[in-house]
Amino acid sequence: MxxxxxxxxxxxxxxxxxxxxxxxxxxxxxxxxxxxxxxxxxxxxxxxxxxxxxxxxxxxxxxxxxxxxxxxxxxxxERAEPAPAADATGELPDERLQLFFTCAHPALAAEDRTALTLRCLAGLTTPEVARAFLVPTPTMAQRIVRAKKKIRDARIPFRVPGPDELPERLPGVLQVVYSVFTEGYAASSGPRLQRLDLAQEAIRLARILRRLLPAERETAGLLALLLLVHARREARTGPDGEQVLLEDQDRARWDRAMIEEGRALVVEALTGGPAGPYGVQAAVAALHDEAADVRSTDWPQIVALYDVLLSLAPSPVVALNRAVAVAMRDGPEAGLALLDALEGEPRLRAYHPYPAARGDLLSLLGRRGEAAARYREALRLAGTDPEREALRRKLARVESAAGPGGGGPAAGGS
Known part of the structure; x- marks a missing residue:
């Protein structure tokens, strides 16, 4: 290739x-x-x-x-310039981060500059960037074109910002690094569930940001979140690359050193002032990693953290995750009611975890015909082969349990 x-x-x-x-x-x-x-x-x-x-x-x-x-x-x-070495002056020690901060120019709208950086500098395709923002690919393509035009028409210089400008531009750069990791953790499409090269590159960049801006607690929060999630990488797929869901993972295969490092960073991220979105998400990940299994996970605390996250950074994905946590705390009916309230959310229309979550809760309630319909919808939207295969297995189970009529909800619980 x-x-x-x-x-x-x-x-x-x-x-x-x-x-x-x-x-x-x-x-x-x-x-x-x-x-x-x-x-x-x-x-x-x-x-x-x-x-x-x-x-x-x-x-x-x-x-x-x-x-x-x-x-x-x-x-x-005539010469290849090496990336500048890290020093104590506050200068950016990594060429890719230099460009990430350069593109995080305040003259551009926040979402436009993040999308442009992901597409042009982080190496993600336009469909992958669109998935990160939960928008259709044509919409994202137009957004990227608009951002390029703004740079050209306004003659925005490609200048590495000075140390005093870094904190202002940091949120956009954190978003870029997190989006790169997300594509590595759960690929948009293809034969593999994970793209470990992207995940590892995001962690590398997060470590540099943490060293560069130690007083910014969200750099600790982001690094903690990436470490705590990436610690599960070996258990997330089976021998043939198939997806292994959280409740089925062998937690002995989780990277304990990475978890301990992440937990220490969570404490830093949540100490000394109001919590930021990455620190709160890292605290959720830490609760998952500390639990012996899904059933013994501290779901009340996770719901409380999602309540905080919704106030800091509201989004339909946060609302979806909170609904699943409520289902684990209060039962599938309570979670399903919250998911039903999100049905009109346009940003979830092409997001396969949403119909998949509804299928899971409908199945638990014995409404297997409805669950099958939701799994079919999720199957149509899923991008990777392992995700599709996992959904096919779920669909086969509920169709088999529903009986020859294909049909209606079964009497009693599942």
Whole structure:
């Protein structure tokens, strides 16, 4: 498979998102033409980056509006600049984080700058970014185009912000890192449930942010959340890559060192002032990781934490998760009533965990025909093969229990 040149480095070199994307595509096309005949070079990534830079030089020569940038680009093409090392001056020690903070420009709407960063710098596809925001792919594509146009028309400079600007831009960068992790934890599509490379990269970036801005408690909260969730990675899939649900996971396979590190960071995140959204989510994850099994989990405390989270960062996904926790605390009927109230929420229409959760609670209530309908809906929306297979198993169970009529709710409980 042909590698891609680093879009982050190209953006840093060229200072233009559209130009970077165009020459990246041209370099890929050139590789597909030349490598089958000439052989793959010893350093394919460097070959692609050099080719992309040369294509950019050609474009800049033809475009007088970019003439002022040409000298800089020529000099940069002659040498690969290493990422600056971490120091005590507050400077960003990582090239990717430099660009994340650069794109977190206050002139852009918060959601637009996050979407643009995920698409153009973090390497996520437009459908993956759309999933992170629970919007249709065409809507997200328009949002990204709008953000690029705003950068171009307003002539927003691609300048690494100074240390005094970092706290203002931090929330947007935390959102980007969290969204990258989310795609790694639960992939949008494909044959695998997890993309561990993305999850590990997000944790790496979160660690740098924690070192860089130790006084910002949400950096501790985000790192804690990622560690506490990622600690379950080995138990989340079976030998053939199949999905293993939380209640069925072998908790002995959870990474205890990672859990202990995460728990310590939760204490930091929740001490010394009002809690932030990442710290609260990390506290929820810690309660899951501390429990011996699903039944003995402290569901009342989890519901209380979701109440806090809804006040800090309300969203339909938080409301969905709270409804499931209420079902575990008070019974499936109570949880189902809360899920029913979310049925008109447009951002949940393409989010398969919502109909899947309704199917689970309907099944527990013995309403197997309705549960089957919800599982079919979730099956249609699920993006990965392991998720679809897990839903097929649930669907088969409720259809078998419903009997030959396919039908109606069974008498009695499930």
């Amino acid at each position: 042909c590698p891609r040149p680093s879009r982050s480095e190209l953006v840093r070199c060229f200072g233009d998102l559209d130009l970077a994307e165009e020459v990246t595509s041209e370099a890929m096309e050139a590789a597909l033409r030349h490598w089958p005949a000439d052989g793959v070079p010893a350093r394919p990534g460097a070959w692609l980056l050099t080719t992309a830079r040369r294509r950019a030089v050609d474009r800049l020569r033809r475009d007088q509006a970019y003439a002022a940038r040409l000298a800089v680009l020529r000099a940069d093409a």
